[in-house]
Amino acid sequence: MIKGKITIHDISKALEIDSSTVSRALNNSPRVSKKTKTKILKKAKELGYQRNSLASKLRTNRSNTIGVIVPRISRHFFAAVISGIEETAYDAGYDVIICQSLDNYEREKKLVETLLANRVDGILISISMETTNYSHFKNYIDNGFPIIYFDRPCEVDKNTNVIINDFKASFEATEHLILNGCKNIVHFSGPQSTTLYQKRCKGYKAALKKHNIPLRKEYIIESNLMENDGIENAKKVLKLPLVDAVFSANDKAAISAMQYLKTKNIKIPEDIAFVGFSNEPISAVIEPSLTTVNQQDFEMGKVATTLLFEQINNKSSINETKILEPELIIRNSSIKK
Amino acid sequence: MIKGKITIHDISKALEIDSSTVSRALNNSPRVSKKTKTKILKKAKELGYQRNSLASKLRTNRSNTIGVIVPRISRHFFAAVISGIEETAYDAGYDVIICQSLDNYEREKKLVETLLANRVDGILISISMETTNYSHFKNYIDNGFPIIYFDRPCEVDKNTNVIINDFKASFEATEHLILNGCKNIVHFSGPQSTTLYQKRCKGYKAALKKHNIPLRKEYIIESNLMENDGIENAKKVLKLPLVDAVFSANDKAAISAMQYLKTKNIKIPEDIAFVGFSNEPISAVIEPSLTTVNQQDFEMGKVATTLLFEQINNKSSINETKILEPELIIRNSSIKK
DNA sequence: CTGTTAGCGCTTTCAC
DNA sequence: GTGAAAGCGCTAACAG
Numbered sequence: 001m002i003k004g005k006i007t008i009h010d011i012s013k014a015l016e017i018d019s020s021t022v023s024r025a026l027n028n029s030p031r032v033s034k035k036t037k038t039k040i041l042k043k044a045k046e047l048g049y050q051r052n053s054l055a056s057k058l059r060t061n062r063s064n065t066i067g068v069i070v071p072r073i074s075r076h077f078f079a080a081v082i083s084g085i086e087e088t089a090y091d092a093g094y095d096v097i098i099c100q101s102l103d104n105y106e107r108e109k110k111l112v113e114t115l116l117a118n119r120v121d122g123i124l125i126s127i128s129m130e131t132t133n134y135s136h137f138k139n140y141i142d143n144g145f146p147i148i149y150f151d152r153p154c155e156v157d158k159n160t161n162v163i164i165n166d167f168k169a170s171f172e173a174t175e176h177l178i179l180n181g182c183k184n185i186v187h188f189s190g191p192q193s194t195t196l197y198q199k200r201c202k203g204y205k206a207a208l209k210k211h212n213i214p215l216r217k218e219y220i221i222e223s224n225l226m227e228n229d230g231i232e233n234a235k236k237v238l239k240l241p242l243v244d245a246v247f248s249a250n251d252k253a254a255i256s257a258m259q260y261l262k263t264k265n266i267k268i269p270e271d272i273a274f275v276g277f278s279n280e281p282i283s284a285v286i287e288p289s290l291t292t293v294n295q296q297d298f299e300m301g302k303v304a305t306t307l308l309f310e311q312i313n314n315k316s317s318i319n320e321t322k323i324l325e326p327e328l329i330i331r332n333s334s335i336k337k
Numbered sequence: 338m339i340k341g342k343i344t345i346h347d348i349s350k351a352l353e354i355d356s357s358t359v360s361r362a363l364n365n366s367p368r369v370s371k372k373t374k375t376k377i378l379k380k381a382k383e384l385g386y387q388r389n390s391l392a393s394k395l396r397t398n399r400s401n402t403i404g405v406i407v408p409r410i411s412r413h414f415f416a417a418v419i420s421g422i423e424e425t426a427y428d429a430g431y432d433v434i435i436c437q438s439l440d441n442y443e444r445e446k447k448l449v450e451t452l453l454a455n456r457v458d459g460i461l462i463s464i465s466m467e468t469t470n471y472s473h474f475k476n477y478i479d480n481g482f483p484i485i486y487f488d489r490p491c492e493v494d495k496n497t498n499v500i501i502n503d504f505k506a507s508f509e510a511t512e513h514l515i516l517n518g519c520k521n522i523v524h525f526s527g528p529q530s531t532t533l534y535q536k537r538c539k540g541y542k543a544a545l546k547k548h549n550i551p552l553r554k555e556y557i558i559e560s561n562l563m564e565n566d567g568i569e570n571a572k573k574v575l576k577l578p579l580v581d582a583v584f585s586a587n588d589k590a591a592i593s594a595m596q597y598l599k600t601k602n603i604k605i606p607e608d609i610a611f612v613g614f615s616n617e618p619i620s621a622v623i624e625p626s627l628t629t630v631n632q633q634d635f636e637m638g639k640v641a642t643t644l645l646f647e648q649i650n651n652k653s654s655i656n657e658t659k660i661l662e663p664e665l666i667i668r669n670s671s672i673k674k
Numbered sequence: 675c676t677g678t679t680a681g682c683g684c685t686t687t688c689a690c
Numbered sequence: 691g692t693g694a695a696a697g698c699g700c701t702a703a704c705a706g
Contacts, residue, residue, distance in 0.1 A: 007699055018677045023701060033675060048476060053454040054400070055699035058391045058682050073419070073435070079411030086437075095451055098410070098435045100423075114432055117390040344683055355693045360685060370691060392683035395698050678705075689694080 006049040015043055026051065057119060065095040066308060067115035069125040071103045076280040077297050078126065081150065084301020085124060092309060094121070105130040112136050122146035122308045127154060129194070144318065146311035150304040151295075155195065158319040160311070162304040166196055169293045169326035170203025173275040174247050176291060176328055178211050182245035182273055185213075188233050188257070189222045190249045200249045200277070225249060230256030238264070243272060251278030251292060258290070275328075291331060296324040343386045352380055363388065394456060402432040403645060404452035406462040408440045413617040414634050415463065418487065421638020422461060429646060431458070442467040449473050459483035459645045464491060466531070483648035487641040492532065495656040497648070499641040503533055506630045506663035507540025510612045511584050513628060513665055515548045519582035519610055522550075525570050525594070526559045527586045537586045537614070562586060567593030575601070580609060588615030588629060595627070616666075628668060633661040 008026065012019035017036060025032045025040040026049075032040075043049075057063045068085055070078040082098060089096045097120065101108035108128045113136075115123055127149060134156050137147060153161035177185050187204045190197030201220065208215050221236055223229035230253035237243050237257070248254035254276030258268050266272060269289045278292045303322055310316035345363065349356040354373060362369045362377040363386075369377075380386075394400045405422055407415040419435060426433045434457065438445035445465045450473075452460055464486060471493050474484060490498035514522050524541045527534030538557065545552050558573055560566035567590035574580050574594070585591035591613030595605055603609060606626045615629045640659055647653035 005699095009699080019699090020678080020701075021676055023699095024676090027701085031675060036675085050450070051454050052395070052456065052699050053451075054391050054395045054456055055682090056701075058389070058395055058684090059699080059701045061682070063391070072416070073410040074413055074416030076411055079409070082410070082437075095455075100419075113387070114390075117388050118432075119389065119391055342683095346683080356683090357685075357694080358692055360683095361692090364685085368691060373691080389683050392698090393685075395700090396683080396685045398698070676706085678703105680701100680703090682700090684698090685696105687694105687696085690692085 005052070006044075006047045007052070008049075010047060011040060011043050011049060014047070015039060061119075063119045063121055064093060065097060065118070065120050066305070067097045067099065067111075067118075067120040067123045069099045069101055069108060069111050069115075069123065071101055071126060071128055073098060073100050077151070077278075077295060080297035081126075081301040081304075084298040084303075085305045086301075088302045088305035088309075094309075101128040103128040103130055105133070109136045116145075122148070122312050124148050124150060124304050124308055126151045146308055148304045148308045148311070150300055152196065153321065160307055160316075160318060161321040162300055162307065162324070163321065164295055164300070164324045164326045166199035166326075167203040167206070169277070169295075169328075170200040170247070170249075171207045172203075172326075172328055173277075173291070173293055174204045174207035175211070176330065177245040177247060177273060177275055178207060178213065180273070183213055184219070184242040185245045185247055186219045186221060186237055186240065186243050188225065188230070188246060188248035188250075188253050189220050190225045192222065197249055204247055219243075223253065225253040227252055227256040229253050230258075231260045233257055234260040237261075237272070238266075245273040246275070248274065248276040251276040251280060251290075254278075254290060289331065292329050294327045294329050296326060300324055342389070343381075343384045344389070345386075347384060348377060348380050348386060351384070352376060398456075400456045400458055401430060402434060402455070402457050403642070404434045404436065404448075404455075404457040404460045406436045406438055406445060406448050406452075406460065408438055408463060408465055410435060410437050414488070414615075414632060417616070417634035418463075418638040418641075421635040421640075422642045423638075425639045425642035425646075431646075438465040440465040440467055442470070446473040453482075459485070459649050461485050461487060461641050461645055463488045483645055485641045485645045485648070487637055489533065490658065497644055497653075497656065498658040499637055499644065499661070500658065501632055501637070501661045501663045503536035503663075504540040504543070506614070506632075506665075507537040507584070507586075508544045509540075509663075509665055510614075510628070510630055511541045511544035512548070513667065514582040514584060514610060514612055515544060515550065517610070520550055521556070521579040522582045522584055523556045523558060523574055523577065523580050525562065525567070525583060525585035525587075525590050526557050527562045529559065534586055541584055556580075560590065562590040564589050564593040566590050567595075568597045570594050571597040574598075574609070575603075582610040583612070585611060585613040588613040588617060588627075591615075591627065612665075626668065629666050631664045631666050633663060637661055 008019045008022040011022045021032060021036065022040050025037045026044065066089055068082060073079060086096050097115065099111045101111060105128055108131060125147065134154060148160045148162060150162040153163050174185060187201065189201050192198055205215055218240065221233050223233060233253060234257035237246065254274050258274055261268060261272060268274065275291045307316060307322065345356045345359040348359045358369060358373065359377050362374045363381065403426055405419060410416060423433050434452065436448045438448060442465055445468060462484065471491060485497045485499060487499040490500050511522060524538065526538050529535055542552055555577065558570050560570060570590060571594035574583065591611050595611055598605060598609060605611065612628045616632050616634055640661065644653060644659065
């Protein structure tokens with residue numbers, strides 16, 4: 001701590017004006033005359049006064065701070081959501097505390113407690129992959145504490161989620177391949193324990209059905225969708241006959257699979273076309289032919305924060321799920337067989 | 338705020354034990370009997386007590402929180418530094434507040450003030466590119482407030498910096514190319530207003546000198562090293578005769594240049610070899626032949642945090658620069674002409 | 675428009 | 691080992 005921090009009392013003494021007036025002036029209250037206000041502001045600057053937010057928050061019981069918990073800040077999607085959150089929050093005069101759970105349940109639990117101990121006014125969270133037990137939220141939900149879940153929804157009890165329409169996105173991505181002449185479309189699917197991947201799989205199936213393309217079980221390859229999985233999946237694809245396109249449930253697997261196929265001299269998109277989930281800009285650099293899905297990251301941050309503020313100000317019900325519409329980003333329209 | 342938050346007084350009343358004893362018990366003071374301690378802890382759990390950190394921090398004048406300001410959390414380097422910071426801080430029982438300046442001076446200034454208003458015990462910062470005026474730190478430095486600058490040092494007055502040895506890294510990277518048979522090495526350089534890029538350029542020059550390779554001015558291409566610059570630089574390289582290698586002062590420009598050269602059917606590394614700065618794992622995926630420099634990100638976070646704690650506890654002088662040794666990551670040893 | 679007073683929830687002497 | 695009491699810095703009635 002800085003020694004000898006200046007308080008409103010120091011200003012009060014120096015000017016022989018009561019500290020309550022100093023406080024009012026510092027908060028730009030209309031109930032202080034312009035004259036004394038400027039006098040106080042000048043002195044405050046002169047002495048290097050800096051408000052003690054802790055004391056202020058304690059007294060007012062409002063922190064003007066919201067907490068954000070995401071699995072990893074380095075992931076482009078979350079970084080973009082955070083930008084949206086910060087923009088909305090700063091405009092409203094709120095501070096933002098960013099935390100990463102690293103997809104670890106214990107850590108997430110601890111972070112929630114820390115944020116609450118610091119009396120944030122609300123929490124925005126994308127729950128960790130490990131989290132299946134929601135008891136660390138239960139108490140607060142019941143208490144009406146403002147929490148908004150985004151991207152990875154919390155589908156127990158009543159609460160507010162902000163997600164994208166995964167079914168529709170997958171449906172459209174798959175249909176995009178079909179409309180470009182592909183018929184033998186493999187799906188790189190994720191863990192079916194996650195509802196998100198269930199939905200992406202359903203969208204794939206629905207598109208096939210609409211276009212009367214028979215569903216082949218061996219065309220759905222399930223994995224954890226990491227980089228390595230993409231390579232393994234690509235090997236499996238090479239063993240299947242007739243594959244002319246892949247719809248991957250995320251971008252990591254899609255990209256590494258493409259990279260692998262390239263080393264085998266299989267040209268993309270002429271021989272095998274890919275569509276992946278992602279709004280990571282680097283995807284476009286790595287694979288200019290990769291059609292991806294705009295996950296509305298920045299927008300999601302803004303929407304979630306706006307909803308949170310409504311809850312903080314008791315204007316909204318606690319039970320709504322906002323579904324954002326994704327859009328296909330087609331970078332290479334020549335994906336034609 | 339949650340209505341009807343439980344305080345130590347609620348526990349005090351329920352148990353008819355004074356609140357000071359409750360406080361002691363909750364802080365695991367040895368001056369409370371085991372019996373009452375367990376009784377209090379049980380009741381606290383039962384009532385769903387959660388410490389009010391604000392009050393505690395206000396009273397003790399210690400926040401047990403450090404602030405971190407980086408240009409962008411999405412950049413892998415900073416995300417990795419933050420991981421190192423968090424690990425060290427959590428082990429020491431500290432919380433971490435993460436902020437991004439977005440390389441904007443005004444925002445950085447405001448963040449510093451916010452962190453100080455929230456009475457963090459110290460700040461770790463990588464200053465924004467825009468920052469040339471350090472007055473927003475001056476007051477605190479003079480006051481002895483613990484601030485550590487990492488990666489992008491603050492080279493005015495006395496303060497503590499943690500950086501990597503950019504000169505050495507560049508020297509070794511360039512020498513790596515020379516030892517692999519390259520003689521006509523272009524350097525993609527960054528803005529010479531930044532000392533960091535000056536150092537990287539000097540390292541390049543020194544390596545050439547050591548191996549008696551004449552320095553050609555047209556081989557040093559200066560730009561902002563963004564993705565677009567890489568492409569422009571690549572075009573310039575194609576117009577130069579005899580180029581057999583490039584040492585780029587960062588990875589973005591290196592990668593996009595490589596991508597561009599590929600589209601022109603110039604194969605890497607056979608025709609033109611690259612070496613870039615980066616520990617972004619994706620680099621290896623995008624360009625398996627790219628030799629990069631390990632910037633000791635995670636380690637830098639740990640070192641900087643350790644130094645900060647030493648300052649917080651008044652154990653270290655305010656005037657030291659810690660230089661970490663980078664290491665070359667050679668992924669493809671066949672870079673030979 | 676300004677001053678008086680009380681208190682947010684916690685910690686910490688100082689008694690006993 | 692426990693209680694009484696004061697106070698961190700600020701804000702917000704309530705007076706005047």
